[in-house]
Amino acid sequence: MDMKLSEFVEVYFEDKQNELKDRTMKNKRYMMEQHIIPYFGEQMLSEITASQIIQWQNEMQTKGFSESYLRMIQNQLTCIFTHASRIYNLHTNPCKKVKRMGNSDSRSLDFWTTEEYQRFIQTIEPGTRYYLIFEILFWTGCRIGDDHVIIRLKLDKPSKYAGLS
Known part of the structure; x- marks a missing residue:
């Protein structure tokens, strides 16, 4: 060629x-x-x-x-x-x-149990911005990288659902 x-x-x-x-x-x-x-x-x-x-x-x-x-x-x-x-x-x-360099990202994800999260959240002052962010991240299953979109969090009050945009 x-x-x-x-x-x-x-x-x-x-x-x-x-x-x-x-x-x-x-x-x-x-x-x-x-x-x-x-x-x-x-x-x-x-x-x-x-x-x-x-x-x-x-x-x-x-x-x-x-x-x-x-x-x-x-x-x-x-x-x-x-x-x-x-x-x-x-x-x-x-x-x-040739052998390929590097390796595929095979890191396993480590999730907190509810008990582990409860121990962690007790170290954060309730009502603060960080408390709210961690509550939303943990209970919705969002990743830590998704925290920047919480600013644009849309709450649908009649249906009690939250969505990220």
Whole structure:
């Protein structure tokens, strides 16, 4: 395949534009532009070797990224080569020859029991903003990252339901 990796990335996005959501496309493009194109962009796709990918992995692993982020970056490079192999008949996929860096986010979620929560909430002064936030988060099952939307909490008083917008 006589195309630079940076050129093929554009072909990849054209092919995927109706298949992937906008946010997914933006995330993929960002990771490719930040971590893949600077390293492989000027190389011909068909000339990138497994040993070069290992060197790239070694460099990426020195940058302090989490294991799950490293896996996400690796997945983008793998997507490029898989697409080139399946659709455009790239003869060898060097990603198949190397171990993937990072690991998928396999952290288990740790939930409080009602008793654990009761012990915690007793340390917060009732009636304060934090007390209310923790009450809503725990009893609704919202994640800690959802606390910023509590500002836009909509209460439907007749039905006694709350919704996040």
